[in-house]
Amino acid sequence: MDFANLLFFIFLFGIGLFFGSFANVVVLRLHSEQDGILGGRSQCPKCKHLLGFWDLVPLFSWIFLRGKCRYCSDCISWHYPLGEITMGALWVFLFFVSGISLESLLSGADVAKASYFLLLGFFSHILFFSDLFSTEVHRVISIPAIGIALLFLIFPFTPSWKDAFLGALIPTVFFGSQILLSRFIFTSRGDWVGEGDIDFGIIMGLVLGWKGVIIALFLAYFLGSCIGVFVMIQKGRGAQVPFGPFLLISMFLALFWGNTIINWYLGLLGVA
Numbered sequence: 066m067d068f069a070n071l072l073f074f075i076f077l078f079g080i081g082l083f084f085g086s087f088a089n090v091v092v093l094r095l096h097s098e099q100d101g102i103l104g105g106r107s108q109c110p111k112c113k114h115l116l117g118f119w120d121l122v123p124l125f126s127w128i129f130l131r132g133k134c135r136y137c138s139d140c141i142s143w144h145y146p147l148g149e150i151t152m153g154a155l156w157v158f159l160f161f162v163s164g165i166s167l168e169s170l171l172s173g174a175d176v177a178k179a180s181y182f183l184l185l186g187f188f189s190h191i192l193f194f195s196d197l198f199s200t201e202v203h204r205v206i207s208i209p210a211i212g213i214a215l216l217f218l219i220f221p222f223t224p225s226w227k228d229a230f231l232g233a234l235i236p237t238v239f240f241g242s243q244i245l246l247s248r249f250i251f252t253s254r255g256d257w258v259g260e261g262d263i264d265f266g267i268i269m270g271l272v273l274g275w276k277g278v279i280i281a282l283f284l285a286y287f288l289g290s291c292i293g294v295f296v297m298i299q300k301g302r303g304a305q306v307p308f309g310p311f312l313l314i315s316m317f318l319a320l321f322w323g324n325t326i327i328n329w330y331l332g333l334l335g336v337a
Contacts, residue, residue, distance in 0.1 A: 073167040077160060078153035082123035085152025088191045089145050096199045112137035123149040148194055155186045162321050181217045185272065188213065189313050192265070196309030202261025211264070214271035224274030231275040236266025236282060258308060265312040273319055280323045284315035
């Protein structure tokens with residue numbers, strides 16, 4: 066990587082910090098059901114003091130204030146800097162593995178692809194942390210994400226319309242049948258999956274197509290089982306583990322390394 070592209074990725078990470086800060090606000094207001102997720106001044110959750118510009122500089126304010134509110138000294142949750150860092154890191158990751166560079170953007174070759182990954186990464190980030198912290202998927206976020214995935218199907222770097230709609234149908238039927246079975250047949254065991262997982266599945270299918278979404282579902286259940294067992298050992302069998310984050314992680318893994326994963330798996334079975 067040359068110096069110009071290194072500076073570009075550093076700049077992208079910095080912009081990602083600011084969008085990660087905004088995503089934190091959206092997640093917090095969705096979780097608290099606060100009116101106006103796009104408007105209103107930020108304030109300390111404890112003392113309710115309005116925060117100034119220097120209190121809101123992504124990552125650096127948290128470091129400078131040593132993780133405490135300037136006005137009441139209450140601890141600032143670690144999820145604020147985590148959300149900012151992961152947003153910046155996700156954008157850099159998406160650009161790097163998809164081959165988007167400063168040169169390809171300046172030439173106009175990858176402007177559409179860059180826009181796609183910026184939007185997909187931003188909405189995925191909000192959905193990830195919303196489900197992680199509140200086990201809820203808010204359709205005010207998932208529906209625009211689905212709309213973006215549909216809009217970009219006109220570009221060649223996304224699946225064909227037929228492939229994408231079939232990809233969206235598979236998880237919809239898969240999760241929908243589980244919800245129906247758990248609610249009307251096995252009623253004593255509670256819902257096996259949440260309705261929000263259908264939204265995640267639709268996004269995955271539109272992004273990956275039908276082959277990719279099958280790989281992603283397999284990965285999500287594998288990762289979810291591994292982490293779920295660990296959480297239950299730590300917190301007991303009644304602990305809830307949100308499934309949405311595993312679906313989103315698996316979506317990106319399948320998007321870039323789906324074929325590699327399939328070939329590796331078939332090799333283990335001695336088929337390939």
